[in-house]
Amino acid sequence: MVTASTTPATLPETRAVPREAPAEGLVCRRCGALVTTETARIVRRDAHRHTRINPHGYVFELGCFSDAPGAVASGEPTLEFTWFEGLAWRMADCRGCSAHLGWHYQGQGDEFWGLVLDRLSRA
Numbered sequence: 001m002v003t004a005s006t007t008p009a010t011l012p013e014t015r016a017v018p019r020e021a022p023a024e025g026l027v028c029r030r031c032g033a034l035v036t037t038e039t040a041r042i043v044r045r046d047a048h049r050h051t052r053i054n055p056h057g058y059v060f061e062l063g064c065f066s067d068a069p070g071a072v073a074s075g076e077p078t079l080e081f082t083w084f085e086g087l088a089w090r091m092a093d094c095r096g097c098s099a100h101l102g103w104h105y106q107g108q109g110d111e112f113w114g115l116v117l118d119r120l121s122r123a
């Protein structure tokens with residue numbers, strides 16, 4: 001016999017979804033170290049995603065990010081072969097495993113990270 005008088009032990013989940021979802025991490029595909037977050041995605045030169053080809057013929061799909069605490073920029077900034085006119089680049093490598101993740105761009109009062117999207121994955 002079913003009674004209606006028992007105190008419900010569990011209630012349906014009624015908590016509201018937090019208004020600000022936590023930042024979604026993007027990690028290095030090779031070592032899993034946190035590189036940047038979804039919320040750091042930005043638009044530069046009218047797009048977030050840019051397809052570029054280097055002098056050796058390799059094609060890269062870059063995403064622009066305002067910040068990448070898990071990447072380290074190395075070398076001297078150079079305008080040589082830059083993919084963003086007027087912006088100098090440096091190599092950007094993973095702090096965790098030193099994998100090449102993309103480039104850091106700076107100049108014209110701006111700076112951002114251009115990271116190769118298929119070298120990142122969701123945390």
Ligand SMILES: [Zn+2]
Nearest residue numbers: 028031094097
């Ligand atoms: Zn790594």
